[in-house]
Amino acid sequence: MLTFMVQNPKLKREHYPNVLYRVHLPGISQTSYSHNMGFKCSARGHIDICNYGDLAGCLSSHLDNDPNQASHFISMFGSRDHAVHWARLKLRHGHATSAMVMEINPAEIKNVLGRSIPILKVSDVVEMYPEMIPYGADERWFDDEYLALYKVPAQAISKCYCI
Numbered sequence: 001m002l003t004f005m006v007q008n009p010k011l012k013r014e015h016y017p018n019v020l021y022r023v024h025l026p027g028i029s030q031t032s033y034s035h036n037m038g039f040k041c042s043a044r045g046h047i048d049i050c051n052y053g054d055l056a057g058c059l060s061s062h063l064d065n066d067p068n069q070a071s072h073f074i075s076m077f078g079s080r081d082h083a084v085h086w087a088r089l090k091l092r093h094g095h096a097t098s099a100m101v102m103e104i105n106p107a108e109i110k111n112v113l114g115r116s117i118p119i120l121k122v123s124d125v126v127e128m129y130p131e132m133i134p135y136g137a138d139e140r141w142f143d144d145e146y147l148a149l150y151k152v153p154a155q156a157i158s159k160c161y162c163i
Contacts, residue, residue, distance in 0.1 A: 026100070038156065049120070060132050073120075084161075105158050110156075117148055
């Protein structure tokens with residue numbers, strides 16, 4: 001696996017929307033969720049998002065929705081309409097029996113020390129490294145997708161909508 005360093009893909013605060021939206025499919029999502037803790041990734045260990053090998057491996061399997069590969073990322077959408085559409089699609093196709101859309105304040109996605117948790121805009125990363133797009137996927141699928149690394153704490157969740 002390649003180990004060279006890449007430009008830090010973390011977005012600056014002024015480059016992400018004021019609100020992001022997380023779709024949660026209870027009992028289906030690998031990401032764990034609790035009202036007190038928020039969302040936590042299912043993967044163990046840590047990755048270096050500035051290491052090409054770490055970023056490429058983790059991002060590709062995350063975008064491929066590989067059910068056998070736990071992800072270090074928490075997916076979010078930049079628009080409520082997109083999140084609701086995606087949730088309804090999962091319900092309509094029988095992939096889930098219930099769905100919730102959470103409104104997220106990205107400025108509150110912080111660790112216990114109050115430091116911002118990295119947020120990546122998928123379209124920016126795959127534009128720089130198109131080889132990270134899973135086979136058969138279309139780059140446009142990721143236009144409105146954002147990823148938080150490891151977790152989205154409960155204090156970042158401002159509203160919850162049942163779909």
